[in-house]
Amino acid sequence: MPEGIIVKALSGYYYVKPFQENAIVTGEDTVQCRGRGILKRKEITPLVGDHVIYSLTENGEGMVDDVHPRESELIRPPVANVRLAVLVFSVREPDMNLNLLDKFLVHIENSGLKVLIVLSKQDLADDAGEATAYVKALYEQVGYEVMVTSSLTGAGSEDLRKRLSGGISVFAGQSGVGKSTLLNRIVPGLGLETGEISLRLGRGRHTTRHVELMDIGEGGFVADTPGFSQLDFLELGVEELSTCFREFAPYAEQCKFRGCSHLHEPGCQVISALEQGEIASSRYEHYKLFYNEMKDKKRRY
Template sequence: MPEGVIIKALSGYYYVKPLREGAIASEVTAVTCRGRGVFKNRGITPLVGDRVIYVLTENGEGTVTEILPRISELIRPTVANVSLAVLLFSVREPDMNLNLLDKFLVHIEHSGIETLIVLTKQDLAENDQETTNQVKELYQRIGYEVMVTSSLTGSGSEDLRKRLSGIISVFSGQSGVGKSTLLNRIVPGLLLETGEISLRLGRGRHTTRHVELMDIGEGGFVADTPGFSQLDFLELEVDELSACFREFVPLAEQCKFRGCSHLHEPDCRVIEALEAGNISMSRYEHYKLFYQEMKDKKRRY
């Protein structure tokens, strides 16, 4: 039976791209499939990105009969088998939001997926390279891969396209940072709808309404997902938060108290590193904010 990858799920239909010798056959039209009733009975939902076994029916459509094991699964957006999360944050319009960036990073770290930070709209900050350089250096020092792009000039687009080849990646980030514009630059002819920025609100309109894998060539597929203005921590426990800050992890093992919250305990190596200037104050402040937010949410539920 043929094997394929779900590239879109809409109104009960799954659009499956056939696999050829283990790779997605980009030039082949997706097969429109229904899922087996047994999935619903078992509470199983096929996801975009799933590798599946399917059978063709007489009308040229198909039925998904089996979902193969997943290497990863994102809850929001719901995408399976993602290898790389691409977090896009603009340098200008809207202005850089490190609080939201760190919140995204917490969620991605918790999911165990590799992360690439892409700073967009560099053309709007040509007279102020300092902010871009500071942000890039901060996150590279922590261990994140960072790229700087400009959809207007095309700078960085080719490097990003090469980075995304051969894998399924997911695009997320603050609304209005130019996700669709950047994808249009990477894949000429894609013609994704783009939204203008509201200067009054400082954020863009959501232009993406469902998750879909888009073929960017060379075996690469990107899930363009709805923009988010906020994220919650309902799927994360308070004691898991510090492990989602990469720079805290090696230090936490040396703290005097097991399960140290890194807020007030004596002989806390994280606090010592902060006081020595080895941990960013902005990152630590965001950790404290997230910690309190999670505590408050747990009390309400």
């Protein structure tokens, strides 16, 4: 029986892009499918990104017969088998917002995805080289992969395209950082509108009402989706926050008290590492900010 990947789910239909010898067939039309009743009885709801077995019907459509086990599953946006979260932040227009970047990183660490930080629009500022180098060094020291791009000059576009091949990625970041322009640059002919942000994330309303995978070639897909639409920590417990700051881990294991909040306890090795310059002050300040925000929300609820 044929197999494929669900690239869009809309109004009860699943649009499946066929596999051929375990590879996605580039340029192949999608097959419009319904789900078999047995999936509902098994309490399986197919998601965009699912690898599925399907069968063709007489009218040229298809039926999704089974869903392969998922490597990952996001609740918001509802996408399966995402391999990589790409965080796009610009050096200028809008200015770099490290607070928001760290908030995204907390959510993605909690989801268990791999992360790629992309610094865009480096050509727009006189001090872009210095600012970009600082941010790149800061997050690489923490352990994140960082790429620098410019949609204007094309710098970094080919490296990014190669990085996105062979799996499903979701894009996130500030509105207006050039996500659509960047994708148009790495995939000629994609034709995403750049006047409005089709990959809108963060607070507020979004224009994309359903999740859809864009085929960018070489087995790579990008989820055109509202993304992580509510960065309010409601799905994360305050006791889990410190585990989302990966540089805390080697020091937290040596703290004097179990369940240390890393805020005021004596013998806290995270605070000690901060004082010795082994943990960046900006990251620690954001940790405290997020911790207090989560405590305030918990009291209100």
